[in-house]
Amino acid sequence: xxxxxxxxxxxxxxxxxxxxxxxxxxxxxxxxxxxxxxxxxxxxxxxxxxxxxxxxxxxxxxxxxxxxxxxxxxxxxxxxxxxxxxxxxxxxxxxxxxxxxxxxxxxxxxxxxxxxxxxxxxxxxxxxxxxxxxxxxxxxxxxxxxxxxxxxxxxxxxxxxxxxxxxxxxxxxxxxxxxxxxxxxxxxxxxxxxxxxxxxxxxxxxxxxxxxxxxxxxxxxxxxxxxxxxxxxxxxxxxxxxxxxxxxxxxxxxxxxxxxxxxxxxxxxxxxxxxxxxxxxxxxxxxxxxxxxxxxxxxxxxxxxxxxxxxxxxxxxxxxxxxxxxxxxxx
Numbered sequence: 001x002x003x004x005x006x007x008x009x010x011x012x013x014x015x016x017x018x019x020x021x022x023x024x025x026x027x028x029x030x031x032x033x034x035x036x037x038x039x040x041x042x043x044x045x046x047x048x049x050x051x052x053x054x055x056x057x058x059x060x061x062x063x064x065x066x067x068x069x070x071x072x073x074x075x076x077x078x079x080x081x082x083x084x085x086x087x088x089x090x091x092x093x094x095x096x097x098x099x100x101x102x103x104x105x106x107x108x109x110x111x112x113x114x115x116x117x118x119x120x121x122x123x124x125x126x127x128x129x130x131x132x133x134x135x136x137x138x139x140x141x142x143x144x145x146x147x148x149x150x151x152x153x154x155x156x157x158x159x160x161x162x163x164x165x166x167x168x169x170x171x172x173x174x175x176x177x178x179x180x181x182x183x184x185x186x187x188x189x190x191x192x193x194x195x196x197x198x199x200x201x202x203x204x205x206x207x208x209x210x211x212x213x214x215x216x217x218x219x220x221x222x223x224x225x226x227x228x229x230x231x232x233x234x235x236x237x238x239x240x241x242x243x244x245x246x247x248x249x250x251x252x253x254x255x256x257x258x259x260x261x262x263x264x265x266x267x268x269x270x271x272x273x274x275x276x277x278x279x280x281x282x283x284x285x286x287x288x289x290x291x292x293x294x295x296x297x298x299x300x301x302x303x304x305x306x307x308x309x310x311x312x313x314x315x316x317x318x319x320x321x322x323x324x325x326x327x328x329x330x331x
Contacts, residue, residue, distance in 0.1 A: 007296040011060040012283030014141030020049035021124040023101035032109035044313035048178040055275025057086045066091030068127040070100035091133045095123040128154040129161040138169040146178040175201035199230040205237040256298040259306040268314025273305035
């Protein structure tokens, strides 16, 4: 089906606030090796909520990040990266007693990832409800978050408080659970906590792997996806990697094909997809009820996700609008 670019809205100017963790991924200099075999590591700033904030601003939108970093070299480096990328930093706190989180991430030969985390506890886990910049949260049009911030207190209470304040202020609540099983005490606890805030979200994005985990079914089909539907939901998205994405709303459902690119590293692809989507709907949520326009936005988001897999690391790979339109026009 030919693209109708006139249906693609401009990136909005409403504020998108992203809540949660920002950390440093250490990525092996060689691909396709285990962490133990890696000859060396490159530091790559990451953390899904921070990636989403940068994805939004890279595409010309307005974003802010709310979270806590260590008052250390790495924490100040990360705050600097947000600033360089035009992400508002007035929601960032620094903790003098805890380090910025680190993750060692290896890309296996198939491009998929293995994680090993250093959090004992890391600064992001120590964000308190009192640390929150409530004024910033209230000024958002979209409030986006994951589930890693639900794992331990006090960050969990801060997360719940921020969500409540955002909801009361009329923000659209966007949720990407971003499952990282090694961080949870058990798979059962992960499932329970991820679902504990499920019915608060207006928009939810899950990957195929997360869909299987949350439903306990190995089927990736409409019935399985719709078992996660809740009455307040406006849009449920399932990302399928190289098979594109599926979308579900109250009135329609469908799928959008992926763009085929030379994949090097899948890190950040889902965050890029989410940032692109949020930036396109932030000023006009009626797009969520208009299938033709939503499909164009999702096609744009799929292209963003695809481009992000063509370079190592999440943030360096996040595209600009020109990059995305160029891929779409070539396809």
